Amino acid sequence: MDIVIVKNYIEMSKYAAGLVGDCIRNEEHPVLGLATGGTPIGLYQLLVRQYRECLLSFKNVRTFNLDEYIGLDPTHSKSYHRYMQEHLFSHIDIPRDQTFIPDGMAASLQRECRHYEKLLKKFGPPDLQILGIGENGHIGFNEPGSDFDGHTHVIRLADSTREANARYFQSLNEVPTHAITMGVKSILRSKKIVLLASGERKAAAVNRLLEGKPDPDFPASALTQHQNVVLVVDQQAFGK
Numbered sequence: 001m002d003i004v005i006v007k008n009y010i011e012m013s014k015y016a017a018g019l020v021g022d023c024i025r026n027e028e029h030p031v032l033g034l035a036t037g038g039t040p041i042g043l044y045q046l047l048v049r050q051y052r053e054c055l056l057s058f059k060n061v062r063t064f065n066l067d068e069y070i071g072l073d074p075t076h077s078k079s080y081h082r083y084m085q086e087h088l089f090s091h092i093d094i095p096r097d098q099t100f101i102p103d104g105m106a107a108s109l110q111r112e113c114r115h116y117e118k119l120l121k122k123f124g125p126p127d128l129q130i131l132g133i134g135e136n137g138h139i140g141f142n143e144p145g146s147d148f149d150g151h152t153h154v155i156r157l158a159d160s161t162r163e164a165n166a167r168y169f170q171s172l173n174e175v176p177t178h179a180i181t182m183g184v185k186s187i188l189r190s191k192k193i194v195l196l197a198s199g200e201r202k203a204a205a206v207n208r209l210l211e212g213k214p215d216p217d218f219p220a221s222a223l224t225q226h227q228n229v230v231l232v233v234d235q236q237a238f239g240k
Protein backbone atom coordinates (compact mmCIF):
# COMPACT_ATOMS: atom_id res chain seq x y z
CA MET A 1 0.00 0.00 0.00
CA ASP A 2 1.33 3.40 -0.97
CA ILE A 3 0.76 6.05 1.66
CA VAL A 4 0.46 9.73 0.78
CA ILE A 5 0.27 12.02 3.80
CA VAL A 6 -1.19 15.43 3.05
CA LYS A 7 -1.79 18.49 5.16
CA ASN A 8 -5.56 18.60 5.32
CA TYR A 9 -8.92 17.73 3.78
CA ILE A 10 -8.46 20.13 0.85
CA GLU A 11 -5.09 18.65 -0.07
CA MET A 12 -6.51 15.12 0.24
CA SER A 13 -9.34 16.07 -2.13
CA LYS A 14 -6.91 17.68 -4.60
CA TYR A 15 -4.66 14.64 -4.64
CA ALA A 16 -7.63 12.34 -5.25
CA ALA A 17 -8.99 14.62 -7.99
CA GLY A 18 -5.61 14.39 -9.72
CA LEU A 19 -5.77 10.59 -9.71
CA VAL A 20 -9.36 10.55 -10.98
CA GLY A 21 -8.47 13.08 -13.69
CA ASP A 22 -5.50 10.96 -14.81
CA CYS A 23 -7.71 7.88 -14.97
CA ILE A 24 -10.36 9.63 -17.07
CA ARG A 25 -7.76 11.05 -19.46
CA ASN A 26 -5.78 7.81 -19.81
CA GLU A 27 -8.56 5.25 -20.23
CA GLU A 28 -10.65 5.05 -23.38
CA HIS A 29 -13.75 3.93 -21.44
CA PRO A 30 -12.97 4.77 -17.82
CA VAL A 31 -14.89 3.03 -15.07
CA LEU A 32 -14.93 4.72 -11.67
CA GLY A 33 -16.05 3.22 -8.38
CA LEU A 34 -17.55 5.96 -6.21
CA ALA A 35 -18.16 6.43 -2.51
CA THR A 36 -20.50 8.69 -0.58
CA GLY A 37 -20.43 10.15 2.93
CA GLY A 38 -18.56 13.25 4.00
CA THR A 39 -15.13 12.14 2.81
CA PRO A 40 -15.41 12.47 -1.01
CA ILE A 41 -17.48 15.69 -1.14
CA GLY A 42 -14.37 17.86 -1.65
CA LEU A 43 -13.17 15.53 -4.41
CA TYR A 44 -16.51 15.82 -6.22
CA GLN A 45 -16.43 19.63 -5.93
CA LEU A 46 -13.03 19.65 -7.61
CA LEU A 47 -14.17 17.32 -10.39
CA VAL A 48 -17.15 19.59 -11.07
CA ARG A 49 -14.78 22.56 -11.22
CA GLN A 50 -12.51 20.77 -13.69
CA TYR A 51 -15.54 19.95 -15.84
CA ARG A 52 -16.71 23.58 -15.77
CA GLU A 53 -13.24 24.73 -16.75
CA CYS A 54 -13.38 22.27 -19.71
CA LEU A 55 -10.43 20.31 -18.31
CA LEU A 56 -12.40 17.09 -17.96
CA SER A 57 -15.33 15.40 -19.69
CA PHE A 58 -17.32 12.51 -18.26
CA LYS A 59 -19.06 11.55 -21.53
CA ASN A 60 -17.19 8.23 -21.77
CA VAL A 61 -17.13 7.50 -18.04
CA ARG A 62 -19.13 4.79 -16.30
CA THR A 63 -19.58 4.93 -12.53
CA PHE A 64 -20.51 2.34 -9.93
CA ASN A 65 -21.46 3.42 -6.45
CA LEU A 66 -20.54 1.25 -3.53
CA ASP A 67 -23.81 1.22 -1.70
CA GLU A 68 -27.30 2.51 -1.00
CA TYR A 69 -29.58 2.51 2.03
CA ILE A 70 -32.50 0.10 1.92
CA GLY A 71 -35.91 1.75 2.06
CA LEU A 72 -34.90 5.21 0.86
CA ASP A 73 -36.43 6.31 -2.42
CA PRO A 74 -33.88 7.70 -4.94
CA THR A 75 -35.42 11.15 -4.43
CA HIS A 76 -35.12 10.95 -0.62
CA SER A 77 -32.83 13.74 0.59
CA LYS A 78 -30.54 11.26 2.40
CA SER A 79 -30.41 8.57 -0.28
CA TYR A 80 -27.09 8.04 -2.00
CA HIS A 81 -28.88 8.42 -5.35
CA ARG A 82 -29.77 11.96 -4.35
CA TYR A 83 -26.31 12.56 -2.85
CA MET A 84 -24.67 11.67 -6.16
CA GLN A 85 -27.02 13.91 -8.12
CA GLU A 86 -26.41 16.82 -5.77
CA HIS A 87 -22.66 16.49 -5.44
CA LEU A 88 -21.65 15.29 -8.88
CA PHE A 89 -23.92 13.91 -11.59
CA SER A 90 -26.25 16.90 -12.11
CA HIS A 91 -23.22 19.18 -12.61
CA ILE A 92 -21.30 17.18 -15.22
CA ASP A 93 -21.84 15.73 -18.70
CA ILE A 94 -22.13 12.07 -17.69
CA PRO A 95 -24.99 10.26 -19.48
CA ARG A 96 -27.57 9.07 -16.96
CA ASP A 97 -27.44 5.47 -18.21
CA GLN A 98 -23.72 5.28 -17.45
CA THR A 99 -24.17 5.75 -13.69
CA PHE A 100 -25.02 2.77 -11.51
CA ILE A 101 -26.15 2.75 -7.89
CA PRO A 102 -27.82 -0.20 -6.14
CA ASP A 103 -31.59 0.18 -5.85
CA GLY A 104 -32.48 0.12 -2.16
CA MET A 105 -36.20 0.07 -3.05
CA ALA A 106 -36.06 -3.02 -5.28
CA ALA A 107 -38.97 -5.44 -4.80
CA SER A 108 -36.45 -8.27 -4.59
CA LEU A 109 -33.26 -7.12 -2.91
CA GLN A 110 -31.54 -10.43 -3.59
CA ARG A 111 -32.27 -10.10 -7.29
CA GLU A 112 -31.00 -6.52 -7.20
CA CYS A 113 -27.71 -7.68 -5.64
CA ARG A 114 -27.26 -10.31 -8.35
CA HIS A 115 -28.15 -7.78 -11.05
CA TYR A 116 -25.63 -5.23 -9.70
CA GLU A 117 -22.90 -7.83 -9.58
CA LYS A 118 -23.68 -8.76 -13.21
CA LEU A 119 -23.40 -5.10 -14.25
CA LEU A 120 -20.05 -4.88 -12.45
CA LYS A 121 -18.86 -7.94 -14.34
CA LYS A 122 -20.18 -6.62 -17.68
CA PHE A 123 -18.79 -3.09 -17.51
CA GLY A 124 -16.24 -3.33 -14.72
CA PRO A 125 -14.17 -3.76 -12.83
CA PRO A 126 -13.53 -0.13 -11.92
CA ASP A 127 -10.23 1.21 -13.20
CA LEU A 128 -10.17 3.31 -10.07
CA GLN A 129 -12.21 2.79 -6.92
CA ILE A 130 -12.62 5.65 -4.43
CA LEU A 131 -13.14 4.52 -0.85
CA GLY A 132 -13.70 6.19 2.48
CA ILE A 133 -13.21 4.34 5.75
CA GLY A 134 -15.73 4.02 8.57
CA GLU A 135 -14.57 4.62 12.12
CA ASN A 136 -15.20 0.90 12.66
CA GLY A 137 -13.15 0.01 9.58
CA HIS A 138 -16.01 -0.48 7.15
CA ILE A 139 -15.44 -0.01 3.43
CA GLY A 140 -18.58 0.47 1.38
CA PHE A 141 -21.01 -0.79 4.00
CA ASN A 142 -19.04 -3.96 4.69
CA GLU A 143 -19.29 -3.97 8.45
CA PRO A 144 -17.01 -5.75 10.91
CA GLY A 145 -17.41 -9.50 10.48
CA SER A 146 -17.99 -9.23 6.71
CA ASP A 147 -16.75 -12.05 4.52
CA PHE A 148 -13.70 -11.07 2.47
CA ASP A 149 -15.15 -13.26 -0.32
CA GLY A 150 -18.44 -11.36 -0.35
CA HIS A 151 -20.12 -9.97 -3.47
CA THR A 152 -22.88 -7.35 -3.58
CA HIS A 153 -25.25 -8.13 -0.72
CA VAL A 154 -27.70 -6.84 1.87
CA ILE A 155 -26.10 -5.83 5.15
CA ARG A 156 -27.48 -4.91 8.55
CA LEU A 157 -25.73 -1.69 9.52
CA ALA A 158 -23.67 -1.79 12.70
CA ASP A 159 -24.98 0.37 15.56
CA SER A 160 -21.70 2.29 15.43
CA THR A 161 -22.25 3.10 11.71
CA ARG A 162 -25.84 4.22 12.30
CA GLU A 163 -24.63 6.40 15.17
CA ALA A 164 -21.80 7.87 13.06
CA ASN A 165 -24.15 8.55 10.13
CA ALA A 166 -26.91 10.01 12.35
CA ARG A 167 -25.18 13.37 11.81
CA TYR A 168 -26.52 13.35 8.25
CA PHE A 169 -30.13 12.69 9.40
CA GLN A 170 -32.52 14.52 11.76
CA SER A 171 -32.24 11.74 14.33
CA LEU A 172 -30.76 8.28 14.88
CA ASN A 173 -34.23 6.74 14.38
CA GLU A 174 -34.27 7.97 10.78
CA VAL A 175 -31.02 6.21 9.86
CA PRO A 176 -31.94 3.07 7.89
CA THR A 177 -31.06 -0.22 9.52
CA HIS A 178 -29.95 -1.98 6.32
CA ALA A 179 -28.13 -1.25 3.08
CA ILE A 180 -27.04 -2.89 -0.16
CA THR A 181 -23.30 -2.84 -0.54
CA MET A 182 -20.71 -4.11 -2.96
CA GLY A 183 -18.86 -6.88 -1.18
CA VAL A 184 -15.21 -6.87 -0.19
CA LYS A 185 -14.43 -9.20 -3.09
CA SER A 186 -16.29 -6.96 -5.57
CA ILE A 187 -14.26 -4.00 -4.29
CA LEU A 188 -10.95 -5.85 -4.46
CA ARG A 189 -11.50 -6.57 -8.17
CA SER A 190 -10.87 -2.86 -8.93
CA LYS A 191 -7.62 -2.23 -10.75
CA LYS A 192 -6.60 0.61 -8.46
CA ILE A 193 -8.04 1.66 -5.10
CA VAL A 194 -7.74 5.11 -3.58
CA LEU A 195 -8.62 5.13 0.11
CA LEU A 196 -9.28 8.58 1.56
CA ALA A 197 -9.15 9.44 5.25
CA SER A 198 -9.38 12.84 6.86
CA GLY A 199 -9.73 14.11 10.41
CA GLU A 200 -9.00 12.97 13.91
CA ARG A 201 -12.13 10.77 13.97
CA LYS A 202 -10.45 8.44 11.47
CA ALA A 203 -7.07 8.22 13.22
CA ALA A 204 -7.76 5.00 15.14
CA ALA A 205 -9.07 3.26 11.99
CA VAL A 206 -6.07 4.40 9.94
CA ASN A 207 -3.73 3.25 12.67
CA ARG A 208 -5.30 -0.18 12.76
CA LEU A 209 -5.19 -0.43 8.96
CA LEU A 210 -1.49 0.30 8.99
CA GLU A 211 -0.89 -2.60 11.38
CA GLY A 212 -1.38 -4.54 8.14
CA LYS A 213 -3.02 -7.70 9.48
CA PRO A 214 -6.03 -8.96 7.46
CA ASP A 215 -8.89 -9.37 9.94
CA PRO A 216 -12.61 -9.69 8.97
CA ASP A 217 -13.47 -7.76 12.15
CA PHE A 218 -11.79 -4.81 10.48
CA PRO A 219 -12.95 -4.91 6.82
CA ALA A 220 -10.54 -2.23 5.53
CA SER A 221 -7.70 -4.61 6.36
CA ALA A 222 -8.72 -6.63 3.26
CA LEU A 223 -7.07 -3.85 1.26
CA THR A 224 -3.68 -5.15 2.36
CA GLN A 225 -4.34 -8.07 -0.01
CA HIS A 226 -4.61 -5.76 -3.05
CA GLN A 227 -1.54 -4.85 -5.09
CA ASN A 228 -2.50 -1.30 -6.08
CA VAL A 229 -3.86 0.72 -3.16
CA VAL A 230 -3.05 4.33 -2.39
CA LEU A 231 -4.00 5.63 1.03
CA VAL A 232 -4.37 9.40 0.90
CA VAL A 233 -4.51 10.52 4.50
CA ASP A 234 -4.33 13.93 6.11
CA GLN A 235 -2.13 14.69 9.09
CA GLN A 236 -5.01 14.50 11.58
CA ALA A 237 -6.15 11.10 10.37
CA PHE A 238 -2.56 9.88 10.31
CA GLY A 239 -2.33 10.91 13.94
CA LYS A 240 0.66 13.25 13.50
Ligand SMILES: O=P(O)(O)OC[C@H]1O[C@](O)(CO)[C@@H](O)[C@@H]1O
Pocket (backbone or CB within 6 Å): 035, 036, 037, 038, 039, 040, 066, 067, 131, 132, 133, 134, 135, 139, 140, 141
Ligand atom coordinates in the same frame (compact mmCIF):
# COMPACT_ATOMS: atom_id res chain seq x y z
O1 LIG B 1 -16.99 9.72 4.81
P1 LIG B 1 -17.76 9.40 6.05
O2 LIG B 1 -19.08 10.13 6.11
O3 LIG B 1 -16.96 9.57 7.29
O4 LIG B 1 -18.14 7.85 5.96
C1 LIG B 1 -17.13 6.88 5.80
C2 LIG B 1 -17.47 5.94 4.69
O5 LIG B 1 -18.68 5.25 4.97
C3 LIG B 1 -19.49 5.25 3.83
O6 LIG B 1 -20.42 6.28 3.92
C4 LIG B 1 -20.30 4.01 3.68
O7 LIG B 1 -20.91 4.06 2.48
C5 LIG B 1 -18.52 5.52 2.73
O8 LIG B 1 -19.01 5.78 1.49
C6 LIG B 1 -17.75 6.60 3.38
O9 LIG B 1 -16.66 7.05 2.71
